[in-house]
Amino acid sequence: MPGTPRRGTITVVYVVLLVAAAAILAGVVVVAMGGGGELTLFRRDQPGFRFRLRTPEDVAALRLPVGLLGYQEQATGDALRQVARLLAERDAEIADLREEVRVLSQRADDRPGPDAGPGLHLGTATGPGVTAGQPPQQP
16 A cells, blocks of 8 residues: 555654664663763952952941852852851951960969969959059059
8 A cells, every 4th residue: 555654664763763763771871870061160250259358347238249049159168168268367356365364374373472372363463552453553
């Protein structure tokens, strides 16, 4: 009959479709197992945001720029790195001050005299003509 496909032609079409499906499935498996490489992250064409975070108030007032699907990755990363630097500087200053208090306490403990005792003495004096918390006046 004219116009009806032959049985051999239908078989060839099915074989071609089966081979194409197998190739697609093999490609998906290769990519899923990490063989397809990685996507490259490109930097934005827009100028970057500059944050000047120096105080806790600056961090509290910080408003990150919003992108299409959330915060802009580059600007958010920059802001978080500056917050981390600010915290590291603060922690270093606290550690320095604690060390200074420890050294001063040790000096006060090692100092001989009637006021020597445990702890840090601030040197306030009381007595006739001296108000508490005020240094004694020299004659």
